[in-house]
Amino acid sequence: MIVFDFRSRRxxxxxxxxxxxxxxxxxxxIGLWAYYKIGRKDSMKVNKKHDQMQHADKPFWxxxxxxxxxxxxGCALGDMIGAPIVFWAGLTIAGSTLYADFAxxxxxxxxxxIVFQYYGMGMNKANDSHIADAIKTDALSLIAFEIGMFGFMLLAHSVFFDGLHPNSVLFWFMMQIAMIIGFATSYPVNWIMVKKGMKHAM
Incomplete structure (x- = not known):
């Protein structure tokens, strides 16, 4: 639905x-609601004659x-790509597939x-200082996301179920919940960083 909406909103x-x-x-x-509630405020309405930019100041939250x-x-994309790679390659760390997954x-x-943050900052050409800024800006929130996500996946893998693998629907359902938790643990870190001016508001 979001991708389809892009046809009329840039x-x-x-x-x-x-x-x-x-x-x-x-x-x-919630993601669909957020797009229609927030994402459309940062879009341009496409019509036959010209683009009309819809702009509204967003509340801080x-x-x-x-x-x-x-x-x-960015984290979610990395996690979705990394899990199958580890599984199909049979990678382990200290005899554990889970630790290899995490790594x-x-x-x-x-x-x-970092790439998502870099382009979110409006950078188009590679520049060492810009890349360093993206790392400095987003490193803490990235780590906060992974702590929340990995924490839940550790429980799901070791406590809730006796092992999970990317060739099952259950794994991806647990991963989806873990990503939502990761978003929740990353949000307050972003709040503090934006509030203190360490990260620019979007």
Whole structure:
């Protein structure tokens, strides 16, 4: 539904064409509501003659929400790519597939999260100082997301169920819940960072 809506609404930041569908994917009901409530405020309405930009100042909680979507979408994408790689490659750390999952997913999530933040800052050309700014800006919120997500997946893997693997629907359902929890643990970190001026509001 979000992707279909893009046909009549253009996002001002191109990275949001990935971010909003990702939010809708793992945060289905609230993510869809958030797009129509918040995402459309940052869009341009497309008509035959010209683009009409719809702009409205967002409340602070919405600015923080959009800031959180950048790192969380990058993290989610890294996690969704990393889990199958570890499973199909048979990777382990200290004899544990779960630890290998965490390691590979964290690396990919961190990389994608920084890229999402980088383009969320409006950067188009690679620049060492800009990349450093993106890392400095988003590192804490990325780590907060992964702590929440990994914490739940550890419980799901070791306590709730006797092992989970990416070739099952249950794994991805638990991963979806874990990503929602990751968003929740990342949100207050983003709130503090935006409030203190360490991260720009979206």
């Amino acid at each position: 996002q001002m930041m191109k990275i949001m064409y990935i971010v909003w569908p990702m939010i809708g994917l793992y945060f289905p009901i 919405q600015q923080v929400f959009v800031s959180t979507t950048h790192c969380s979408s 590979v997913e964290f690396i990919l999530a961190f990389l994608f999260g």
